[in-house]
Amino acid sequence: MSIERQAIENLATLARIAIDDNRIKEISQQLGSVLDLVDQLQAADTSGLDNVANPTQESQRLREDKVSETDQREAFQAIAPDTEGGLFLVPKVID
Amino acid sequence: MNWETVIGLEVHVQLATKTKIFSGASTAFGAAPNTQACAIDLAMPGTLPVVNQQAIDYAIMFGLAIDAEISKTSVFERKNYFYPDLPKGYQTTQLEKPIVGRGTVAVQLADGSSQSVRIHHAHLEEDAGKSLHEGNFRHGMSGIDLNRAGTPLIEIVSEPDMRNSQEAVAFAKKLHSIVTSLGICDGEMSQGSMRFDVNISVRPQGTTELGTRTETKNLNSFKFMEEAIHLEVERQIDLIEDGGTVLQETRLYNGETRTARSMRSKEEANDYRYFPCPDLLPVVLSDQRIETLRSNLPELPDARQARFIEQYQLSPYDANILGADTSMAGYFEQATAKSGNAKLTANWVTGELSARLNADNLSPDNSPVSAEQLAALIVRIADSTISGKMAKEVFEGIWAGEGDADQIIEARGLKQVSDSGALEAMVDEVLAANQSMVEDYINTDPDKRKKKLGGFMGQIMKASKGQANPQQVSQILAQKLSEML
Amino acid sequence: MHNLTIAELVEGLKNKAFSSTEVTQYLLTRIKSLDTEFNAIITVTEAEALKAAQAADQRLAQGDAPALCGVPLVHKDIFCTHGVRTSCGSKMLDNFIPPYNATVIENFQHSGAVMLGKSNMDEFAMGSSNETSFYGPVKNPWSTDCVPGGSSGGSAAAVAARLAPGATATDTGGSIRQPAALCGVTGLKPTYGRVSRWGMIAFASSLDQGGPMARTAEDCALLLNCMASYDSKDSTSVDRSTPDYSAHLNASLKGLRIGVPKEYFSEGLDPDTEQAVRAALTHYENQGAQLIEISLPNTALSVPAYYVIAPAEASANLSRFDGVRYGYRCDNPQDLQDLYCRTRAEGFGEEVQRRILIGTYCLSAGYYDAYYGKAQQVRQLIKQDFVNAFEKVDLIMGPTCPSPAFKFGSKGNDPVAMYLEDIYTISTNLAGLPGMSVPCGVVEGKPVGLQIIGNYFDEARMLNAAHQYQQVTDWHKLAPEGIQ
Structure with missing residues (x-):
């Protein structure tokens, strides 16, 4: 299976990864090869089976509604790429 | 042509928990930016969510209040998209198995009639942070405050059962009334505690097929909601009558300028790639828990x-x-x-x-x-x-x-004079001082005399500096005048 | 001194045969002189190690030393360490210094262990050869032109080269067991939920599990005693008390029922590796265990199911690396989308990008049911295979990998060739079961591993079986040439 250029570009946009034009062909082949592998799944008879996302049998544990966190802005923002006035900065967001 | 408007609402209700839905950070409103965003809220590597019991209980309480089905097993899913106020790059929400299923809300309209609006479902999710476009930071940048990120929300999704803005507003007010009565939301609209997305379409009166709808997002007052609906309905009708077609799009209403515009960024075809969140397990509710909440509903x-x-x-x-x-x-x-x-x-x-x-x-x-x-x-x-x-x-x-x-x-010496002796004296004094008015009263046709009483009342109240008991004065006056006839 | 096991170090430290400072200093010096060749460790934490060793020596002197007091270890660079760069093998986190610790790290601190450094790994744990690390490949101490396996290749190589007596590692599809096999060390992936994932940078949340590597099963038991815990900060951590994994090491294997899955001995298995594994099984028979042929019919579906589920989860787990709050950010972004797209293109390596794209594809509109939905259903089939098997047997054994360590670059440009390396290990991750690799022979001068799979939370029985095997064999004592 090979994947069309358009589809790769769409995936790259969804995943927010810039992909050079000259890499698209190689990526298309590699993804195609992986999809050939995973297409083996289609042969399996899975009728009547649940789609369970986690191997544990447990159910979600619930936490008491009690404040446990203190302000650590300084520590967190010390490792941030760009901050000002306590805010994380990014190039202007246009809605 | 006559047009019928069809309106459905998606209502985001911030739950009045002390902490976030997946972290122990405070949800108190108004803190300095990012001082209530902990490692989990910032999506620091390796951090994991744990669900807040109170958020679950509040969602159940809402479901019980609208007589909805409560899911014994509900599942959190990831909704994937990139936005700077969404730290994980996905919103943890519910899709296939929401905690609250179908229900109904009875709405009283201003004319005294009532209407029932069907609820499709209500699900739990986390709020995003805020992007500030202006502030005390470099020009050309946006500032991200993640204090709000992770605040628990229930999103209530109605069926398209409303036909005009009055119905939509009455429904919204009823939801406000329910969630504040339950105590699950502080109802502070100005702080964004309740936000409305309005889905609007129009169709020729008498037809049943739905028209193409638009979604006007993030309305945070009943007034804005009403205005935005009027504006959008008018826009759609004008558009169609001028031979155009309505595009399915997300719109943003500006309450200050009373205008709306299409949100370009949302036009890009979104593929949210929902899937069950593997960091969380299914939320399983016992009958006992639900019944306890039911019996304790306010x-x-x-x-x-x-x-x-x-x-x-x-x-x-x-x-x-x-x-x-x-x-x-x-x-x-x-x-x-x-x-x-x-x-x-x-x-x-x-x-x-x-x-x-x-x-x-x-x-x-x-x-x-x-x-x-x-x-x-x-x-x-x-x-x-x-x-x-x-x-x-x-x-x-x-x-x-x-x-x-x-x-x-x-x-202020505002005591009303109700002592009959004092009031009688006051009335006598005014009558004595206004003989011509008295004569005029006596000479007036009996049916029209009542109208003349006002003049006396005014004089008496003035004389008493407004402190005479008006009911008593009126009685005494009527009595005295009739005696004069 | 570098040949001492953890059990021996604990004993020696307690008896004051040597101090933690001495051992720590010795191993730091050894790392400096040897690791330029192996590249097993990304960050050596010399100052912190010596400080921790001194503190450990004080506690040892006072006589209130906890279990692993003064024992030096390396931690896979996937576990967040407060104040120490945690890169996950990626340029994306090359500058990331966490302001918090992983629970596993906390557990080791409480038990007095000393951290020597952070071990190399495939980028974001995606790989089976340690070739995808931003910090360069790790070399297999047994043969430096061969891979050490992955993704915990740095941990395995460090233990094999005697740079540390033990290491932490993680396993999403075989990332503890495969490098343990290829480097001739003992490694254990516990039951899903046994070891906290808090602070362990996620690759695929429903598959990831931390576990120990050491030279012996006895040492793995000591490490797991400390590593395993119930953690309220991890919703998938199982609320269950932790047994003493050292307590049953010496139990007899008489009557032990060992399942031998025929699917693990089919085409693709290197004959010499098969011979070594069969020989190990014979040892078990000699110790009174019973071999029972079983079938795990859906084994072949495990690789395709894994390569849907793991990339799907990863595609979302890695979205947080967006250049906004921490980690790498590209230079001079033109606008917000440019910031995202270039940060992620420049910060992630090719394999990570590939898996994000695969995961994005499998979850996208129109493909979800055919890929993600189907894979989760197949996961149930695979799990059911094991449930059925464990009705008849106590443990399952077979090869860890199809063949010994391969040469760098030999898997070429086709990712699928590399993915098939994990054919025997992946299904336990999908089922959430514990698995272990124990050295059981040498083929072409390179070690091969016996895999032991246990039932849920049956790590003690696996460690018992592995320990008993190591009482009658010496494969685990062999060191790579030049290391002795």
Whole structure:
């Protein structure tokens, strides 16, 4: 299976990864090869089976509604790429 | 052509928990930017979510209040998209198995009729942070504050059961009334505690097929919602009548300019790639837990309104207004308990008090005039110590912090004169001083005499500096004049 | 001194045969002189290690030393360490210094262990050869032109080269067991939920599990005693008390029922590796265990199911690396989308990008049911295979990998060739079961591993079986040439 250029570009946009034009062909082949592998799944008879996302049998544990966190802005923002006035900065967001 | 409008609402309700849905960071409003965003809220590597019990309980309470099916097993999923105020790059929400299933909300309309709006489902999710486009930072940048990120929300999705803005607003107000009565939301619209997305389409009257809808997002007041609906309905009808077609799009309403525009960024075809969140397990609820919550549900607006009519003999109109809001209802009941006069108390709470609170954007809970103070004022109206007009002046005095009703009445010398001897003397004096008016009264056709009474009343009230009890004066005056005939 | 096991170090430290400072200093010096060749460790934490060793020596002197007091270890660079760069083998986190610790790290601190450094790994744990690390490949101490396996290749190589007596590692599809096999060390992936994932940078949340590597099963038991815990900060952590994994090491294997899945001995298995594994099984028979042929019919579906589920989860887990709050940010972004797209293109390596794209594809509109939905259903089939098997047997044994360590670059440009390396290990991750690799022979001068799969939370029985095997064999004592 090979994947069309358009589809790769769409995936790259969804995943927010810039992909050079000259890499698209190689990526298309590699993804195609992986999809050939995973297409083996289609042969399996899975009728009547649940789609369970986690191997544990447990159910979600619930936490008491009690404040446990203190302000650590300084520590967190010390490792941030760009901050000002306590805010994380990014190039202007246009809605 | 006549057009029919079809409206459905998606309502985001911030739950009044102390902490975030997946972290122990505080949800208190108004903190300095990013001081309430912990490692989990910032999506630091390796951090994991744990679900807040209170958020689950609040969602269940809402479901019980609208008589909806509660899912014994609900599942959190990831909704994937990139946005700077969404730290994980996905929103943890519910899709296939939401916690609250189908339900209905009964809505009372202004004309007294009622309508039932179907709820498709309500699900739990986390709020995003805020992107600030202007502020104390470099030009050309946006500042990201993640304090709000992770605040628990329920998103209530209605069926497209509303046909005009009045119905939509009445429904929205009813939801506000329900969630505040339950105590699961503080209802502070100005702080974004309830936000509305309105789906609007139009179709030729009499047809059943739905038109293409637009979604106007993030309306945070009933007024904006009403305006935005009018604007959008007009736009769609104009567009179609001019031969155009409505595009399915997300729109943003600006309450200041009263205009709306398409959100370009949302036009890009989104593929949210939902899948069950592997960091969380299914939320499984026991019957016992649900029943415990059911039996502890606080009084809901409909029940309260019925009780007010029954217990206090209020009109349905007053009961509706007072019963809708928990703090207003509480204030009314507290004041009535002291005043012993439900009708008069209802009039004052729905009238003067509500007007003043609205003007100053205050809730009854932080009213400068306490329920006890209002009750004391009402007692003085009921026992004729002061007139209704004086009472307004006294109310203003209490509002301004000058003291209780009796203190102000005393200090301003506002006591109404109800002593019959004194009032008779006052009436005699005015009649004596206005002989021509008296003669005019006597010579007037008996059917038209009543109209002439006002002139005497004015003179007497003026002479008493407004302190005469008007009902008594009117009686005495009528008596004296009839004796003269 | 570098040949001492953890059990021996604990004993020696307690008896004051040597101090933690001495051992720590010795191993730091050894790392400096040897690791330039192996590249097993990304960050050596010399100052912190010596400080921790001194503190450990004080506690040892006072006589209130906890279990692993003064024992030096390396931690896979996937576990967040407060104040120490945690890169996950990626340029994306090359500058990331966490202001918090992983629970696993906390557990080791409480038990007095000393951290020597952070071990190399495939970028974001995506790989089976340690070739995808931003910090360069790790070399297999047994043959430096061969891979050490992955993704915990740095941990395995460090233990094999005697740079540390033990290491932490993580396993999403075989990332503890495969490098343990290829480097001739003992490694254990516990039951899903046994070891906290808090602070362990996620690759695929429903598959990831931390576990120990050491030279012996006895040492793995000591490490797991400390590593395993119930953690309320991890919703998938199982609330279950932790047994003493050392307590049953010496139990007899008489009557032990060992399942031998025929699917693990089919085509693709290197004959010499098969011979070594069969020989190991014979040892078990000699110790009184019973071999029972079983079938795990859906084994072949495990690789395709894994390569849907793991990339799907990863595609979302790695979205947080967006250049906004921490980690790498591209230079001079033109606008917000440019910031995202270039940060992620420049910060992630090719394999990571490939898996994000695969995961994005499998979850996208129109493909979800055919890929993600189907894979989760197949996961149930695979799990059911094991449930059925464990009705008849106590443990399952077979090869860890199809063949010994391969040469760098030999898997070429086709990712699928590399993915098939994990054919025997992946299904336990899908089922959430514990798995272990124990050295059981040498083929072409390179070690091969015996895999032991246990039932849920049956790590003690696996460790018992592995320990008993190591009482009658010496494969685990062999060191790579030049290391002795």
